[in-house]
Amino acid sequence: MSEMWWWILAGCAAAYGFKLLGYLVPEKILENEKMTRAAGTLTIGLLASLTIVNTVASGTTVAFDARVAALVAAGVALLLRAPFLVVVIVGAGAAALARYLGWG
Amino acid sequence: MTPATKIGASIAVATGLYAISYGALGVAAGLNLWQVMALSLLMFTGGSQFAFIGVIAGGGSPGAAFGAATLLGVRNAVYGMQIKAMLRPHGLKKLLAAQVTIDESTATAAGQSDPAEQKRGFWVAGIGVYVLWNIFTVAGALLGDALGDPKAWGLDGAAVAAFLGLLWPRLKSAEPVAIATVCALATVLAIPLVPPGVPILVAALVAGVWGYFGRGPATEGLEPDVEPRTTRENSE
Numbered sequence: 001m002s003e004m005w006w007w008i009l010a011g012c013a014a015a016y017g018f019k020l021l022g023y024l025v026p027e028k029i030l031e032n033e034k035m036t037r038a039a040g041t042l043t044i045g046l047l048a049s050l051t052i053v054n055t056v057a058s059g060t061t062v063a064f065d066a067r068v069a070a071l072v073a074a075g076v077a078l079l080l081r082a083p084f085l086v087v088v089i090v091g092a093g094a095a096a097l098a099r100y101l102g103w104g
Numbered sequence: 105m106t107p108a109t110k111i112g113a114s115i116a117v118a119t120g121l122y123a124i125s126y127g128a129l130g131v132a133a134g135l136n137l138w139q140v141m142a143l144s145l146l147m148f149t150g151g152s153q154f155a156f157i158g159v160i161a162g163g164g165s166p167g168a169a170f171g172a173a174t175l176l177g178v179r180n181a182v183y184g185m186q187i188k189a190m191l192r193p194h195g196l197k198k199l200l201a202a203q204v205t206i207d208e209s210t211a212t213a214a215g216q217s218d219p220a221e222q223k224r225g226f227w228v229a230g231i232g233v234y235v236l237w238n239i240f241t242v243a244g245a246l247l248g249d250a251l252g253d254p255k256a257w258g259l260d261g262a263a264v265a266a267f268l269g270l271l272w273p274r275l276k277s278a279e280p281v282a283i284a285t286v287c288a289l290a291t292v293l294a295i296p297l298v299p300p301g302v303p304i305l306v307a308a309l310v311a312g313v314w315g316y317f318g319r320g321p322a323t324e325g326l327e328p329d330v331e332p333r334t335t336r337e338n339s340e
Binding site: 003004005006007008009010011012014015016018019020021022023025027033034035036037038039040041042043044045046047048049050051052053054055056057059060061062066067069070071073074075077078083084085087088089090091092093094095096097098099 | 118121122124125135139142143146147148149151152154155156158159161162163166167169170172173174175176177178179180181182183184185186187188189193198199201202203205255256257258259260261262263264265266267268269270271272274275280283284285286287288290291292295296297298299300303304306307308310311312314315316318320321322323324325326
């Protein structure tokens with residue numbers, strides 16, 4: 001099996017492990033306000049970081065290309081309360097259009 | 105249908121449909137159909153799946169993808185604790201409940217006050233999302249395969265939009281906006297300094313330290329992508 005498969009299966013096991021942890025560990029241990037808060041802020045930080053990495057990272061350099069148009073267009077769609085799938089399609093359309101017009 | 109069943113079903117449809125974008129992006133990132141499907145069947149926590157393929161698409165190592173996906177799944181432990189307190193599942197049911205413990209099923213259950221309704225909401229949303237998420241993953245992966253060149257269709261832009269769409273419902277007050285801004289800046293600064301994929305882990309460290317040592321509401325960031333509460337208020 002390839003290295004990719006091993007990491008996928010390890011990721012699946014870890015994901016299930018965290019889900020099950022909440023059911024198995026005594027409430028006192030997890031019902032710690034600091035842990036709950038860290039789990040939440042971690043989620044926000046990771047999603048923000050993933051958004052930026054996918055927008056500007058090109059290997060180990062920062063590049064501003066058609067993906068910036070996707071970020072702006074998706075932000076506008078979200079402000080207009082578009083559903084998730086519409087936001088994704090708007091993002092794809094903006095990047096494709098920007099590229100068609102010769103930007104990145 | 106009871107109100108909880110109705111909310112659970114509508115959330116299942118709305119969330120299940122996202123999987124089209126996950127499937128298409130997974131294939132565009134370079135995973136094969138079986139790998140894309142395995143993540144939906146076994147990992148089954150959308151944010152983590154998007155994180156895994158997002159890191160791979162950016163040229164990160166599978167190990168970095170594992171790290172980002174695993175950290176994004178930490179909040180499910182908090183959800184598991186909440187569902188355990190509400191439903192008190194035992195034996196095999198507990199093992200099944202754990203697999204469908206995600207943002208959406210937890211939020212649907214938490215939006216109900218009657219214990220029987222909490223139980224119905226959790227299982228309808230959890231199993232409903234699971235079934236539809238996996239069906240639409242396959243549809244998305246086949247679509248991604250058929251599209252060919254991902255860049256010509258702007259699929260890299262679709263990934264950007266998907267992550268912003270997952271982040272958006274969590275930016276409800278000044279604190280999450282500040283966390284997101286600081287983590288975005290930390291990411292940009294880290295990109296030229298460390299291997300691809302690792303800037304995300306740097307941001308995770310910043311966010312975790314902020315949450316653990318900073319002051320603020322305990323449930324920051326623990327919101328579903330599809331908000332069930334408005335529907336609940338209508339049905340009360």
